[in-house]
Amino acid sequence: MTHAELIFIPSPGMGHLVSMVEMAKLLVDRDPRLSITVVIMKLLFDSDADSYTTSLATTGAAARIRFVHLPRGNTNTLISSGNFRTHFIESNKPHIKQVVAELADSASSTRQLAGFVLDMFCTTMIDLADEFGVPSYIFFTSSAACLGMMLHLQSLQDEHRMDITEFNDTAGELDFPSFTNPLPAKVLPSVVLMKEAVRPFLEHTRRMRATKGIVVNTFEELEPHAIRSLAGLGAPVIYPVGPILNLKGETKMKANSGADDIMEWLNGQLPSSVVFLCFGSMGSFGEDQVKEMASALERSGHRFLWSLRRPPPKGKVEIPHDYMDPAEVLPKGFLDRTAGIGKVIGWAPQVAVLAHPAIGGFVSHCGWNSTLESIWFGVTMATWPLYAEQQLNAFELVVELRLATEIRMDYRRDFKMETNVVMADEIEGAIKKLMEEVNGERKRKVEEVSEKSRNALVEGGSSYLSLSRFIEDILNNMP
Template sequence: MKKSQQLVFVPCPGMGHLAAAVEFAKLLINQHPQLSVTVLITRSPFDPNVDAYIHSITSSLSFPERLHFTLLPSHLDTTTLQTLHPSSVMDSIIENQIPNVRDAVSKLNSAPDSPQLAGFVVDMFCTAMIEVANEFRVPAMVFFTSGAGYLGFKLHLHTLRERDNVDTSELSWEDSGTEFAIPSYENPIPVRVFPSFMLDKEWALCFLNHASKIKKAKGIIVNTFEEFESHAVHSFSKSDLTVYPIGPIISVRDNKTATQKSESDHVMEWLDNQPPLSVLFLCFGSKGYFDEQGQVTEIARALERSGVRFAWSLRKPPPKGTFEAPRDYLKVEEVLPEGFLERTAEIGRVIGWAPQTQILSHKAVGGFVSHCGWNSILESIYYGVPIATWPIHAEQQLNAFQLVRDLKMSVEISLDNRREFGSVGKSGMVSAERIEKGIREVMEKESDVRKKVKHMSEISKRALMEGGSSYSHLGRFVDDILKWE
């Protein structure tokens, strides 16, 4: 067996998943000098920032020499993808890449002095690549970029479907009394916080298909840490699955255009002049936006009535019927209440794209109104900033429920808010009164929630250090994949 070995990473196209995979690869390489990593990248037809991101990290002086990138060709375009049911889009993109991944790995294996191929690390949405790993007779590990609680939800719902023929697409949010006992959550999960796709037949089938394939992996790497999701992590000890909680893996590099850089510099300069823990940050993720101007008005009313200092990332909805990401408004005042910017000029800033990690790490920031995407949750914990929950789509309602009910580390604006999804309707407007209540609670300087988040922030940093829980689980992962027969 060669001393030097390599792993092939297959991340999901999309900046959040790609950035997490790259940060995980860098962590592996830094701690294990016998390893190299090649990341096989699929360009997303919906996210034009991948090339700029790769250029930014490869031009960094700290870029590790044992980390390599291969851009895969693609023959699918947005016109073709728009003819598919939305639940089939990502699977079609990934399945289209199977021959390209097979060819890329064959070339790696045949290259002179190439390290021995030790295994694949495939994204939670790229489980079709497990079969390619089997062809090369190496183990495939799934990189699960959400939390351990949601992993347990996903796998348990698959078990219920296979064992008891439970069909979640027959459920309804209106059936508020229905709850499910999920081993990875301390409290029963009400249907009202189920992800939207579980109540849609075609999406639910896609969800269950991925869950089935995840169970076939040799192990599951989860971007969490044991102390944070202790109940969820320990729930897997009663199963046949091997789970490695190796987080928090967060990306501190913000990919931005020159225009965005100029605007973000301005907001960072403004933050420098604000008192500690005095600013509320509102940001709803790279895909976060509000269709209704009325909802924007309710947020503005709540901010103005609360009197709190704020930095608000407000994005423009994409054209209906497209897969495009939201963009910045050319004239943000057109969607805000008349005179709002003038009345709040001394206490707030409304911006477009936001350098989230930079803002959360700033000493002036004391609270975070968030959509509860998993990367955002990890960043808020790492930097010790409590969240007021406002989920929008995907598994974010479950994440919000876990933060508020199970972990008691967040305050609630909403747990079940959602955008329209397929055949499933959307929830109503969140009122200014509810928003203002959440704002006031999350900004309390001596609250139990703030103390818990601050304590967990310290633990999150220790988890990654030598002797920490995540450091140990990472070592266990490397030992397992390198000794695989």
């Protein structure tokens, strides 16, 4: 039996790595003819990739998935520049070429290089796949609606000669084929509104069109309109195979993370009584905003579990850390006054928390992985996006799909742009709305979509069948 060897190249960062590895596990579990080499590029401040891949070595799939860790990249380039990621990935090309060359040399009559599966930001590696004479596929870690947005913007720029960054000054709404509702310009990702960043960003989109196919971490029942719209936007074959989630354990269950303590506290709460606030691995807020959030939580009267992280020093891109003592940024006496109803924590075991029956609502940054997890567990969200495409996700959740309530859809806190502080009244109102409609229409809708997300993955489900088509195409397109 000939083994088809795939090269997986995730973008640096745990959010991209974890979903891509889960995808690799799905593939090798489904078909014994597939083997996968995951090549990992690491930023200096990203310390979790090593422990994460080590933890996978004990799983059953490990026999046909291997990890190659590249040397940590030099991140002296101005990290806040819009082109940082592009330069960093490009600088790793020679290392990756060497890894693949060694693999190709060692391939035997039973193992054959079958193709590259590239993260949406690694399209420069298509050149390497071409050099080795194998096809490229894209793994798109966000929504089908986001992919549609990128394809549409790229054609506006290339075919209609529009300056996309001018949308930054637009207060109005825009028509995008992947959305049924007009899209407010204010929810476009920052990267398309910045002159130095928009070109490399849309270059990825241009290159995606030339691949054999795009695997999207979504499912047909969640985004039927967006998925249908992609063919008309000139996309190659689309494989919706989601939700691809890491449900079997957190990526960094540290001994000192207090996970047991968190779960014990939740065990003592009534069903659907707790609002969970968590903003992803890169999410944090300044002190003024933290005080408004604290005031809102206290006044709302609802039970809460709040993952509060310390922002990195200004101008530095680092993963936020836990506070030694959160009292230093919280209003005086807040922890004492709320001791009976709330718990302030650092890092949170998000999957375990969302799965807990005590959770009634989730105040989220709307990262796509978190969005899919929340849907999977049937937890209604309140949107508080921070960076990347999260504003777009928030719009899709609130307006398109009506699965979430809004704190803000256009809040942003990234390298170049920061929105004003959201005041306590606004946050309090949204939390009350979120928690007081536990048996309402939105909650019923989320539970319905939750069931569909599970059905999509089982034998005969839409994502199951889509993955089968993808495997078939890999084997048919082998050189």
